[in-house]
Amino acid sequence: MTKSEEQGSGGGKRTIAIVGAGIIGVSIACRLAREHDQVLLVDPLAPGSATSFGNAGHIATEQIFPLASPETILAAPRLLFGRNSPMHIRPEYALKIAPWLLRFTWASRPSAFRRGVQALKSLQERSQESIEALCADEGVSDLLRMRGHLVIAESKKALGELEARHLLLQRHGIESVILTSDEAAARASFLKPGVAGALLLPRTGHVLDPHRLCTRLHERFSEAGGQTLRARVDNIETPGDGSFVLRHEGGRIEAGKLILAAGARSAPLARQLGHAVPLDTERGYHVTAEGAPDLGGIAVESHERRIIMTPMDCGLRIAGLVEFGGLDLPPNPRRHGDLKRHLRELAPDLELGELSEWMGFRPSLPDMLPVIGESPANPNAIFAFGHQHLGLTLSAITADLVADLAAGRKPSVDLSPFRPDRF
Numbered sequence: 548m549t550k551s552e553e554q555g556s557g558g559g560k561r562t563i564a565i566v567g568a569g570i571i572g573v574s575i576a577c578r579l580a581r582e583h584d585q586v587l588l589v590d591p592l593a594p595g596s597a598t599s600f601g602n603a604g605h606i607a608t609e610q611i612f613p614l615a616s617p618e619t620i621l622a623a624p625r626l627l628f629g630r631n632s633p634m635h636i637r638p639e640y641a642l643k644i645a646p647w648l649l650r651f652t653w654a655s656r657p658s659a660f661r662r663g664v665q666a667l668k669s670l671q672e673r674s675q676e677s678i679e680a681l682c683a684d685e686g687v688s689d690l691l692r693m694r695g696h697l698v699i700a701e702s703k704k705a706l707g708e709l710e711a712r713h714l715l716l717q718r719h720g721i722e723s724v725i726l727t728s729d730e731a732a733a734r735a736s737f738l739k740p741g742v743a744g745a746l747l748l749p750r751t752g753h754v755l756d757p758h759r760l761c762t763r764l765h766e767r768f769s770e771a772g773g774q775t776l777r778a779r780v781d782n783i784e785t786p787g788d789g790s791f792v793l794r795h796e797g798g799r800i801e802a803g804k805l806i807l808a809a810g811a812r813s814a815p816l817a818r819q820l821g822h823a824v825p826l827d828t829e830r831g832y833h834v835t836a837e838g839a840p841d842l843g844g845i846a847v848e849s850h851e852r853r854i855i856m857t858p859m860d861c862g863l864r865i866a867g868l869v870e871f872g873g874l875d876l877p878p879n880p881r882r883h884g885d886l887k888r889h890l891r892e893l894a895p896d897l898e899l900g901e902l903s904e905w906m907g908f909r910p911s912l913p914d915m916l917p918v919i920g921e922s923p924a925n926p927n928a929i930f931a932f933g934h935q936h937l938g939l940t941l942s943a944i945t946a947d948l949v950a951d952l953a954a955g956r957k958p959s960v961d962l963s964p965f966r967p968d969r970f
């Protein structure tokens with residue numbers, strides 16, 4: 548526990564309270580601590596212990612197409628019921644997720660999808676610059692490796708799909724290169740032989756340890772004078788003068804501004820601030836081969852299997868899968884089994900060592916866009932959650948935008964597609 552965690556804080560009207568210390572919350576905390584002297588981060592867990600702990604570490608700056616798309620709807624029967632599918636609905640949660648899935652279907656219509664692409668692109672155009680700047684400013688650039696990543700195709704048909712994606716990305720100004728089988732093998736020597744080809748995305752990257760990124764950013768926040776309180780915010784009261792009282796088991800915190808960055812658990816607190824957002828979770832899984840040798844290379848995504856393998860300091864991590872099962876059901880061991888099978892099939896000769904397992908909760912809205920912006924009911928409440936598959940990638944640009952809002956500056960991105968009352 549750091550000194551600032553021991554001290555806790557009762558806050559005050561000049562305090563900016565950030566609820567949630569995942570990658571979104573700690574990135575915002577770092578940015579705010581540079582401009583404000585009373586910033587308080589509140590979380591019952593140590594920084595980066597929830598979903599930001601175990602993601603694939605991919606800085607996916609090329610992903611400008613929301614998953615709510617006509618293409619996903621066309622693929623839905625295969626995705627939901629196919630053998631070895633990367634997407635599952637837990638039967639116990641099927642009724643609960645049904646309204647979310649209906650909204651997702653509506654958000655996938657062509658006109659909404661086109662608007663979603665423009666919105667996501669407006670964030671992604673700045674995401675690389677933002678994360679490089681945040682890491683440089685906070686002295687953590689050693690954890691960031693922006694050397695691109697590879698999407699492999701195992702069949703001729705899949706390679707044709709990658710060629711089509713290459714042309715589409717080109718139309719949007721995103722650099723990519725089609726590689727032959729041999730060229731792909733040269734970039735990822737651990738891969739099984741006989742891959743049909745690959746798409747190289749040279750402007751993407753990965754982090755060497757997503758959890759360490761959070762803890763190191765948090766250390767920098769504390770060094771800059773930021774305070775941290777280990778507590779779960781149960782209630783938010785709004786006394787009527789634009790300020791907030793945050794209630795937790797050990798007491799109360801007063802704050803003049805509030806940033807809500809509680810990931811997949813943000814919805815109940817947003818409701819108390821007057822916004823019913825249809826936030827649910829796409830659960831995802833990882834397996835880390837802790838004994839894999841230092842591969843030193845780039846991340847490798849499989850187009851057909853929809854998983855990604857990232858070389859990290861802690862080993863080779865394979866991550867992915869989407870499971871609709873809410874926040875309370877235990878992980879399904881079969882999903883870890885699926886990832887281990889993919890790993891053994893894709894890297895048959897690789898020494899894997901111990902395999903550690905993990906599951907996390909992607910915070911997802913049905914239109915697959917985050918909520919970033921002020922509450923229309925009280926502009927002192929700023930929302931920053933719902934980053935679905937892209938929370939690490941979009942963490943720093945989100946922090947920049949929230950810092951602009953908190954300081955009363957005009958944000959560099961039009962935030963209307965991300966407003967909390969869009970549903």
Ligand SMILES: Cc1cc2nc3c(=O)[nH]c(=O)nc-3n(C[C@H](O)[C@H](O)[C@H](O)COP(=O)(O)OP(=O)(O)OC[C@H]3O[C@@H](n4cnc5c(N)ncnc54)[C@H](O)[C@@H]3O)c2cc1C
Binds near residue numbers: 567603781810941
């Ligand atoms: C398998 C998997 C792979 C992924 N791979 C990638 C990837 O390669 N690249 C990428 O960009 N993204 C990836 N993601 C998505 C990314 O991990 C998430 O979008 C991101 O971690 C969300 O960050 P967050 O800070 O919003 O949430 P979290 O990390 O979940 O943090 C939220 C914090 O809020 C706290 N909190 C909750 N309720 C309260 C409360 N009432 N009071 C106080 N605190 C509270 C929690 O304790 C938690 O610490 C992946 C996700 C998964 C599951």
